[in-house]
Amino acid sequence: MDKRALFDQFHRMESRVSSVGEDLRDIQTKLDQLIEENTTLQIENQHLRDRVDYLNKQIEADAANAEPEMSKSRLNLQKLYEDGFHVCNVYYGSRRLDDESCVFCLDVIYGERESRN
Template identity: 40%
Template sequence: MADHFDMSDIYEQFAAVTRQTKDLVDSMEVLSEKLSLVLAENAKLAIENDHLHEVINKQHRKKQEEGLSDSRKMLQKLYQEGFHVCNDMYGKRLEDHESCTFCLDAIYGRHQQA
């Protein structure tokens, strides 16, 4: 009789582990779907970010052609040498291939109003 109870307990444990495994697989499928959505959104945002950088660079080149004051030319030179010229980050190094919209605005954004 003792063996019968042990076998019953083993079957119950096996059934419990089977349910837990199924629940885990279901959770992994949900996470996989969410991950796919996040990766798709990330790819979309990366493309949009590249497009915005192109627009900013076009505006930057256009502003360069229009001419700058001597002080803005100095800011431009510092920026091209790899330093921030915006108020928040002034003097800190730019990362490789980093552009800063605030720096570009400081150099080119309002020079027609001055």
């Protein structure tokens, strides 16, 4: 084998190895960035899950402390009142003029619920 051919072959091989080394360094840099980004996203994801759990528990606690809904009969009285009729024992059944408010009616509909608190 010719020394010059051997030297040229060695030089080409050295160039390829050098190129592969550069490619490996680039891949390593990108891999490091991806690992760092993945770790950051995992931490952020866990914080968001914790926040969602906290908010869900808070919503459940608020729902447990919320006032119970009105009974069916009170809902019927409320509907009559909204339709423009008195539901109080003072003016029961008469029309409310210009949809004016009536404290007696409001007390009949909502009064006992507010006194429970």
